[in-house]
Amino acid sequence: MLDERAANLLRVILSNRLVTLKQLEQQTNCSRRQVQYDLQKINNWLGEQKLPLIVNKRAHGLMIEEEIRRFVPKVFEFEPNTYAPSHEERITMILVLTFLKKEYLSLNHLTQVLRISRNTALSYVKLANSAANQFGLQIEYSRRNGYYFSGNELDIRHLLLKRLANFIQNPNGIKLLKEIFQESEEVISFQSHYEKIYSSLICIEKELNVTFVEEKMMELATFFTFLFERVKRSSFSLFPGHIEDALENTDFLNVAMIFLERLEITLPPDEIMYISMQLMGLNIRYHHELFQKENDGELHKVLDEIVNEFEKLACVTFANREQAIQSLYMHIRPAYYRMVFNIPISNPYLSRIKKEYFDLFILVKKSLKRLEEYVKVPISEDEIGYIALHFGSFLKSQGLPIRRKRAIIVCPNGIGTSNMLKSQLEKLIPEIEITKIISLREYDFGKESEIDVVFSTVFIQTNVPLIVINPILSAIDKARIIQEVDIILHGSGSIHPNINSLLQVIKLFSTVHDEEGLSRAIADILVGTIAEKIGRYKPVLNELLTSEMLQLEERVDSWEEAISLAAKPLLETQAIDQEYINAMIQNVIDLGPYIVMAPNVAIPHARPEQGVKKLGMSLLRLKSPVCFSSTNPDKKANIIIVLAAVDSETHLKALSQLTELLEEESNIAHLIAANTVEDMLPVIMKYSHKEKE
Incomplete structure (x- = not known):
């Protein structure tokens, strides 16, 4: 029997053609001792299956026989009587059982389903209650009713939807849910109920002429499977009047009724509205006509402002701005309904997005303030993470090379995640052309001869060389992909010294x-x-704004002189040439005083190809402000910061830190009041943190 940790290690090993113990430590976040212990467990299990053992060969890494790769996916299945659910799985199972409870839910029932002792079950009930508390709920107990939820019904559903979204990401999540469902419902199997709902969602796609994100369809189909059992047993009053009015004015109410008719389910009006609300929140992969809807004009205007703000904050210009807005709209429209109706969304990649693209995440978060004002609710970090991927995909897509080896990406996630992955792979392995991104449902075994490699975020059976990848690539992931491509295409991989x-x-x-x-x-x-x-090293703020790059002056005669003087240190160190200064001045003439981005602060910049030789930043402090507009006296600045960017990414870390610094008016006041360059350095140093790589 393999426990969860050992089973996960085996999956990681099978996802790599060549892997070392050190790489396994990093990919699983386990210690060397834990990896070796679990590897021994795996070999014991392989021996029981009469399979070859995994051997750690010096200077090569772990050697996995092809027989293991062929055989293990077929037998590596969940066994209800032997599998031990993880800590988080047990908490979710208790929450699902409480949500689904048919009649009386007792402690004995929990011990039987979870296969744990009474004391352990009691401790997990407390943990499940803590999880419920985060949604303003309680798990209570009475002799008459057993365990039950106490609190608002919408919050109860939000809790379950959030937990299920994470739960089904686990390899054995669906199988555990089947077991729970059968405990409560002896007549209808989970699988038949789920498949019927999923098929109906596909019909709704055709009805609306859209394509939903496959991963989100799976989440919603799973949730509906449990929800429909719950509403059979109780009736709920769900919505205040103003939300009912908002829902009644949408096409999705009719769509929800068609959806329920296909399932032959009759629900009260409140529940029909709830179903329509969930359908409105489904992410859409692509639908051009939907983008043209006239009644979304206000939302289009907000998106235009968001892209404007991001371009200003990141000091970049999107080559195809309309395409960027259109792609962003595909995610924002359903996200808008999720925000308005408080539908939770789970982003399983959030921690990796924040780790790998922290600077991008921060800048996108700041750019979305206008959307928060529009929807009048704060935007969750889960939503921000997905939106950041949309911006990231456009930052990374700068031209395509010529015809190469062909590959496809199989990804059940949304278009933002998929595009980010495509952009990264195109830069990482230029010898391979990514021809398209498809979902699992769209994979065509009959066309395998047209491709050389399959990249997939999940394991699939295919006759083409398969490389299983994470949706968000770390530096280690990137190194492994290069190594695997070398092995597949060239029959060789780099062997590390011992x-x-x-x-x-x-x-x-x-x-x-x-x-x-x-x-x-x-x-x-x-x-x-x-x-x-x-990826190039991204310097922090104090590595660019050194004492040599700081100047203090009393006043200047014009804004043109201010830009020229501010750029002087960069010109002297040959980071830029005179053409770049001319381009910055011309931008203000052509576009107006857009460079005044904060009170008393201007950040002039131009495109990298207009005279940038290397990354740089310089700062000029003026005691008397200079005005950048003849018609608007508010467009004045005491602080002029010149940015010379070499591309659309390398400067983002320093720029995000500068943005944090400028958010505090006291910091700006400190810089203006400084008597010496040395007075400025502590403030710059304070925001120059390296830990958020």
Whole structure:
């Protein structure tokens, strides 16, 4: 029997053609001892299945026989009587059982379903109650009713929808849900109920002439499977009057009625409205006609302002602005309804998005303030994470190379995630052409001869070389992909030197004070050598705004002089040439004083090809402000910061930190009041943090 951690390790191993123990530590967040312990468990299990063992070959990594790759996916199935649910799985199972409860839900019932002791079950009920508290709910107990939810019904459903969205991402999530469903409903199987709902959602796609995001359809079909059982047993008053009015004025109310007719389900008006609300919140992969709807004119205007704000904050210009807005609209429209109706969305990639694209996340978050004003509710970080991917895909798509080896991406996620993945792979492996992005349902086995490689975020059976990838690529992921492509296309992969051998050689010529730390550092270099070449280093704010780049002056005669003087340190260090200064001045003449981005602060810039030689930033402080407009006296600045960007990404970390600094008026006042360059440095240093890589 494999527990969850060992089973997950085996999946990771099978997703790699060549992997080291160090890479497994990083991909699973486990210690070396845990990896070795679980590897022994896996080999014991493989032995029981009469399969070859996984061997750790020095200077190569783990060797996995093809027989294992062919056989394991077929037998690597969930077994209800032997599988031990994880900590989080047990909490969700209790919440689902409480939501679905047919009659009396007792502690004995929980111990039987979860296969745990009474004391352990009690401790998990407390944990489940803590999870419910986050939604303003309580799990209560009475001798008459057993365990039940206390609180607003909409909040109860929001809780379950959020938990299910995360739960079905787990390899055994659906299988555990089947087991729970059968405990409560002996007549209809989970699978038949789920498939009927999912098929009806596909019919709704055709009815609306749209394509829903497959991953979100699966989440909603799973949720509806449990919801319809709950509403059989109770009736609920769900909506205040103003929300009913908003729902009645949409086409989705009729769509919800058609959807329920296909399922042969009769529900009261409140529940029909609830179903329509959920359908409105489904993400759409693509639908050109929907973008042209006239009644969304106000939302289009908001999106235009958001893109404007992002371009200003990031100091970039989208090559195809209308396409950027249109793509953003595909996500924002359903997200708008989710915000208005408080429908939760779960973003399983949020932590990775914030880790890998922290600067982009921060800038997008700031750009979305206008949308928050429009919907009159705060935007969750889950939503911001998805929207950040849309912006990221456009930042990364700068031209396409010539015809190469062909590959496709199989991704059940939304268009933002898919496009970001496509953009990253195109830069990472230029020898391969990504011909299209498809969902699992769209994969055509009959056309496998037309492609050379399949990249997929989930495991699929295919005769074409398959590389399983994460939706959000870390530096380690990128290095592994390059290595796997080399193996598949060229029959070779880079073999790393042995870490211990290098360590011994170093010890011969020096004194090692921290052997474990040095070992980790060597491993990081060996594993990250390729990754280092992939993305340029992104300097922090104080690495650009050094004392040499800061100037203090009393006043200037014109805004043109202010820009020229502010750019002087960059010109002297040959970061830019005179053409760039001329371009910045011309931009203000052509576009107006858009560079005044905060009170008393202007950030002039132009395009990289207009005279930038290397990344740089300089700052000029004026005691007397200079005005950048002859008609608007508010467009004045004491602080002029010149940005010289070499591309659309390398400057983002420093720029996001500068944005944080400028949000505090006290910081701006401090810079204006500074008597020396040294007075400015502490404020700049305060926001120059490196930990958020």
